[in-house]
Amino acid sequence: MSPIPSTPPPAVPTAPPPTWLSSSNLGILSDTVSVADKGVAFGFGIARAATGLGFGIASTCISAPATLVETAAGPNIFSSALRGVGGIVNFAHGVTTASQNTAEYITSTSLKFTRSGLAQAGAQEGQLMRIAVGSETAETLAAIDGLARQLAAPALEQGLGMGEFITSANAWGALQRGAGLDEVRIHPTSIPVAKVLPAQCERWLRYAAATFGHTWLAGLLEGANIDGYRRGAEKRRAGASPGEAALACAGLDVDNVDVLTFKESTQEMFVPGYMVAVDHAENAVVVAFRGTSSIADALCDLSCLPEPVVLGGVEGMAHGGMLRAAQGLSGPLSQLVARGLQILDAKSPRHLEQAHPRRVVITGHSLGAGVASLLTALWCDSPPAIWGQQASPSNSQAASAAAAATAGTDAATAAGAAGASAAAAAAAAVADSAAPMDVVDDVPTVPPLEAPQVPGTAGVSIECLAFACPQVLDARLAEAQSEHTMSFIVGDDMVPRLSYATVQDLRNAVLLLSRPGATRPQGLPTPAEILQLETAGEIEALGRAYAALKPLVATSPGRLFPSGRLVQLPPNGGAAWEVDHSAVDELRISSDMGAAHLPRRCLLAVQEACKH
Numbered sequence: 001m002s003p004i005p006s007t008p009p010p011a012v013p014t015a016p017p018p019t020w021l022s023s024s025n026l027g028i029l030s031d032t033v034s035v036a037d038k039g040v041a042f043g044f045g046i047a048r049a050a051t052g053l054g055f056g057i058a059s060t061c062i063s064a065p066a067t068l069v070e071t072a073a074g075p076n077i078f079s080s081a082l083r084g085v086g087g088i089v090n091f092a093h094g095v096t097t098a099s100q101n102t103a104e105y106i107t108s109t110s111l112k113f114t115r116s117g118l119a120q121a122g123a124q125e126g127q128l129m130r131i132a133v134g135s136e137t138a139e140t141l142a143a144i145d146g147l148a149r150q151l152a153a154p155a156l157e158q159g160l161g162m163g164e165f166i167t168s169a170n171a172w173g174a175l176q177r178g179a180g181l182d183e184v185r186i187h188p189t190s191i192p193v194a195k196v197l198p199a200q201c202e203r204w205l206r207y208a209a210a211t212f213g214h215t216w217l218a219g220l221l222e223g224a225n226i227d228g229y230r231r232g233a234e235k236r237r238a239g240a241s242p243g244e245a246a247l248a249c250a251g252l253d254v255d256n257v258d259v260l261t262f263k264e265s266t267q268e269m270f271v272p273g274y275m276v277a278v279d280h281a282e283n284a285v286v287v288a289f290r291g292t293s294s295i296a297d298a299l300c301d302l303s304c305l306p307e308p309v310v311l312g313g314v315e316g317m318a319h320g321g322m323l324r325a326a327q328g329l330s331g332p333l334s335q336l337v338a339r340g341l342q343i344l345d346a347k348s349p350r351h352l353e354q355a356h357p358r359r360v361v362i363t364g365h366s367l368g369a370g371v372a373s374l375l376t377a378l379w380c381d382s383p384p385a386i387w388g389q390q391a392s393p394s395n396s397q398a399a400s401a402a403a404a405a406t407a408g409t410d411a412a413t414a415a416g417a418a419g420a421s422a423a424a425a426a427a428a429a430v431a432d433s434a435a436p437m438d439v440v441d442d443v444p445t446v447p448p449l450e451a452p453q454v455p456g457t458a459g460v461s462i463e464c465l466a467f468a469c470p471q472v473l474d475a476r477l478a479e480a481q482s483e484h485t486m487s488f489i490v491g492d493d494m495v496p497r498l499s500y501a502t503v504q505d506l507r508n509a510v511l512l513l514s515r516p517g518a519t520r521p522q523g524l525p526t527p528a529e530i531l532q533l534e535t536a537g538e539i540e541a542l543g544r545a546y547a548a549l550k551p552l553v554a555t556s557p558g559r560l561f562p563s564g565r566l567v568q569l570p571p572n573g574g575a576a577w578e579v580d581h582s583a584v585d586e587l588r589i590s591s592d593m594g595a596a597h598l599p600r601r602c603l604l605a606v607q608e609a610c611k612h
Contacts, residue, residue, distance in 0.1 A: 048097065051093070051096055051097060052093075052097075059086055059090060059093070062083075062085050062086040063083070063086050151500075151503060151504065151507060154507065154511060155507060155510075155511065158511065158515050160510070160511065160514060160515070164514050165510055165514070167514075167527045167528070167531075168509075168510040168511075168513040168514040168527045169506065169509075169510055169589050170527070170531065170589065171513055171527035171528075171530040171531055172506070172509045172510065172513060172589055173588070173589025173590055174530050174531055174533070174534040174542060175530060175542050175543075175545050175546035175549065176546060176586075176588055176589060177534070177542070177590075178533075178534065178538075178539050178540075178541070178542020178543045178545070178546055179542070179543045179546040179547065179550075180543070181586075181588055197567070197576060197606075197609060197610060198463070198465060198486070200282060201465065201606055201610065202603065202606050202607060202610065203252070203282070204286070204288075204361055204363040204465045205221075205363070205365070205465070205467055205599070205602060205603060205606055206218075206221065206247075206250040206251050206252050206603075207247070207250070207252070207275070207277070207286050207288040207361075207363055208288050208289070208290075208291075208363045208364050208365040208368055208369070208467055208599070209221035209250045209365065209599050209603075210243075210246040210247045210249065210250035210252065210275060210288065211246070211262075211264070211273050211274060211275050211288050211289060211290035211291075211364070211368065212246070212264075212273075212290055212291070212293060213242065213245075213246045213249075213264040213265075213273075214228065214229055214231075214232025214233065214235075214236075214242075214245045214246050214248070214249035215229075215232075216293070217229055217249065218232075218246060218249040218250040218251075218599075219291065219365065219599040220598065220599065220600055221250055221251070221599045221600055221603055222251065222600065222603075223600050228248075228249040228250065228251065229249060231248040231249055231251075232245035232246060232248050232249035233245070234248075235248045235254070240254070241259055241262070242262055242264060243259030243261075243262030243275055243277065244257070244259055246262065246264070246275070247259070247277070256279065256280045256281045257277050257278065257279050257280070257281075258277060258278040258280070258340075258343060259275065259276075259277045260276045260277060260278065260336050260339060260340055261274075261275065261276050261336055262274075262275045263275070264290075265293070265294065266296075267294060267296055268296060269296050269299065269300065270296075270300050270303075270321060270324045270325040270328055271296075271325065271328065271329065272289050272290050272291075272292075272297055272300065272325060272367055272368055272371055273289070273290035273293070273368075274287065274288060274289045274290065274329070274333070274368075275287075275288045276288075276333065276336040276337065276340060277340075278340045278343050278344060278347075279361075280344070280347060282359075282361070283344060283357070283358055283359065284344075284358070284359045284360065284361045285337050285340035285341055285344065285358075285359075285360050285361070286360075286361045286362075286363065287333055287336075287337065287360065287361070287362045287363070287372070287375070288362075288363050288364060288368070288372075289362075289363070289364030289365075289367070289368030289369070289371045289372050290364070290365075290367070290368050291364070291365045291366030291367050291368045291369075291468075291599075292366055292367045297367055299321070300321040300322065300324075300325055300367060301321065301367055301470070302321070303319075303320050303321030303324070304319055304320065304321065304499060304500045305320050305500060305558070306318065306319065306320065306474070306500075306558045306560060307319075307320040307323055307324075309323060309473075309477070311377050311378075311381045311477055311480065312381055312480060314476065314477060314480065316473065316474045316476055316477035317473070317474045317477075317558065317560065318374060318472055318473050318474075318477070318560070319370060319374075319470065319471065319472040319473075319499075319560060322367070322370040322371050322374055322470065322472055323374055323472075325371045325374075326371050326374035326375040326377075326378055327378065329371070329375065330375060330378055330379070330384075333375070334379070334384035334386055334387070335386060337360055337384070337387065338384070338386040338387050341358060341360075341387060341460065344358055345358075357459060357461055358459065358460050358461070359460065359461040359462065359463065360379075360460060360461070360462045360463075361462075361463055361464075361465070362375060362376045362462070362463070362464045362465075363464065363465045363466070363467070364466060364467070365467045365468055365599055365602065366467075366468050366470065366495055366597065367470065369466035369467050369468055369469035369470065369487070369562075370466070370469055370470040370472045372464055372466055373464050373466045373469055373472055373473075373481065373485050373487065373562070373563035373564065374472055374473075374563070376462060376463075376464035376481070376484060376485055376563075377473070377477070377481050377485070377563065379462060380462060380481075380484055387460055462484055463484050463485070463486075464481075464484060464485040464486070464563070464564065465485075465486055465488070466485060466486070466487040466488065466562065466563060466564070467487075467488045467599075467602050468488065468489070468490065468493055468495050468496060468597050468602060469487035469488070469489075469495075469496055469562035469563060470495050470496065470498065470499075470562065471496065471497070471498065471499040471502070471559075471560035471561050471562060471584070472560060472561075472562065472563055473560060473561060473563050474559065474560055474561070475559070475561055475581055477563075478560075478561040478562065478563050478564065478581075479564075481563045481564040482564050482565045484564070485563045485564025485565070486564050486565045486567055487562035487563055487564050487565070487566050487567065488567050488569055488576075488602065488605075488606070489562070489566060489567065489568050489569065489579075489583070489584065490569045490571055490596045490597070490601050490602050490605045491569070491570065491571030491592055491596040491601075491605075492571070492588040492590045492592050492593045492596055493593065493596040493597045494587060494588070494593040494594060494596075494597065495597050496562045496566075496584050497584045497585075497586060497587050497588060498587060499558075499559070499560045500556075500558065501556040501557065501558050501559045501560070502556070502559075502585070502586055502587045503587070504556035505553050505554050505555070505556050505586055505587070506553075506586075506587050506589075508552070508553040508555065508556075509549060509553040512524075512549060512552060512553060513526075513527050513530075513549075514527060521545075521548040521549065521552070524545060524548065524549070525541075525545060530542065530545065554585070554586060559585065561581050561584060561585075562584060565578060566578065566579045566580070566581070566583060566584065567579070568583060569602070569605035569606065569608075569609055570605065570608070570609075571592060571596055571601065571605065573604075573605070573608035574608060574609070574612060575609060575612035576609040576612075
């Protein structure tokens with residue numbers, strides 16, 4: 001008799017985990033525990049302070065009479081009794097403080113264990129922040145927090161206080177001045193920018209200032225007076241748009257300008273304010289970007305880790321936050337520019353078009369300059385198709401296309417070769433220091449900024465004037481933009497010299513000056529001694545100390561620079577000079593490093609430079 005086959009028991013369905021155990025909900029719980037942990041530390045801190053204050057007052061009220069009695073009549077039974085009570089109060093204070101510390105330790109440890117268990121269960125941290133401000137902002141804040149912690153960690157480990165940091169930073173500034181960094185570091189060709197400044201340089205700066213709006217006095221372009229505000233208010237009362245009022249506030253005649261759009265305050269991440277206008281007097285479509293004026297703008301500034309980008313077939317690095325802003329705005333702004341070019345075609349007389357070919361001028365100040373320069377690089381690298389497709393290719397493109405066709409490559413490969421050839425030609429033009437020069441009053445001048453015609457855009461030229469441009473591209477890509485972009489720097493303005501790399505360099509210098517160690521050069525004076533040397537005018541000693549320290553501190557990777565050709569504007573007036581990257585490769589510590597960044601200072605410097 002064959003055995004009866006056994007039947008496996010029926011499978012018991014497994015109940016799905018409850019929805020409240022999702023990683024998102026666990027993350028919310030984890031964030032709540034984290035907030036509670038910080039609240040515990042804050043609350044017990046207040047309790048300790050209040051306890052110390054209360055017992056301190058009681059102790060003083062007891063000890064003061066005892067001291068007074070002993071001063072008048074010497075030690076006696078009454079004073080001894082008071083001091084005995086004072087001892088009991090001090091003992092009670094110690095017991096209370098110990099109890100508070102124990103309670104805080106137990107509570108905090110319990111919360112940390114709870115948070116650790118939630119993390120092991122798959123909790124996603126930062127969920128509360130995502131709910132409060134949105135995922136994009138929360139992720140940006142988390143990244144900035146990580147950068148700040150990484151930057152501050154060495155200083156915190158060495159116990160560097162704020163006062164000591166400031167003294168050491170001032171000493172580093174003294175060394176920089178001793179090394180002559182406050183002098184203009186001119187381009188290796190040593191050529192003044194006599195007639196290189198664009199003819200309407202001041203006009204485009206006023207467009208950049210107008211993006212702040214007339215209620216913000218166009219970025220205080222004309223200083224602390226209300227004349228600009230009155231002009232804007234009069235325009236508004238006359239029925240002008242906010243954009244037209246902003247242009248009037250910035251000192252521009254709006255009769256020959258059509259404002260296509262004006263986003264004064266977007267409050268969106270990676271979307272700074274901007275204006276697009278048609279300037280009929282200059283036969284140009286103007287795209288202007290606003291500088292930092294909101295928390296969202298500041299977060300874009302602080303999203304400063306370099307990110308990869310490809311321009312002209314060349315791989316490089318760019319400022320992460322500003323690149324994201326430029327990429328996000330490229331599409332909608334290219335459509336507005338196309339509309340502006342159509343308006344120029346319809347309204348501009350032919351003789352004006354012949355004298356001033358159609359062009360796109362992109363400008364901005366500070367954050368706006370960084371986004372403007374990156375948007376220009378993107379558009380020159382990949383021209384918006386919507387601008388037109390009737391232009392014949394440039395010589396370099398035609399040669400590349402012919403070579404590609406001969407080799408049997410397809411049309412796409414030919415286009416890629418053309419772009420690479422154009423990029424190589426631009427890079428070669430930048431690197432060629434023997435470019436032909438004019439002579440004006442026996443002073444050689446570099447060739448002016450000539451806005452190139454953008455291939456495939458029906459003869460449209462494009463140029464960018466970036467005022468106080470941040471560090472946005474690595475050295476190779478920054479120089480490759482020299483054909484169409486010019487960045488202006490006033491004096492010791494910190495923004496064109498500010499990046500995560502240069503801040504790390506400054507931190508390294510401060511730590512070396514304030515904390516003697518194995519890497520500190522032998523015989524290096526202390527920060528106090530350095531400041532004394534500057535007061536005494538010992539310039540050579542300061543220069544030697546700077547030369548010994550610089551190779552030890554300027555070691556941070558990921559260095560970026562302002563885009564295009566760099567023009568140094570003297571802070572107190574005078575001719576402008578073209579400078580190289582050495583002029584902006586470190587933060588200069590001076591009393592003017594912040595004030596030199598203001599639009600007003602930039603306007604005055606441009607006006608003075610144009611006189612020379």
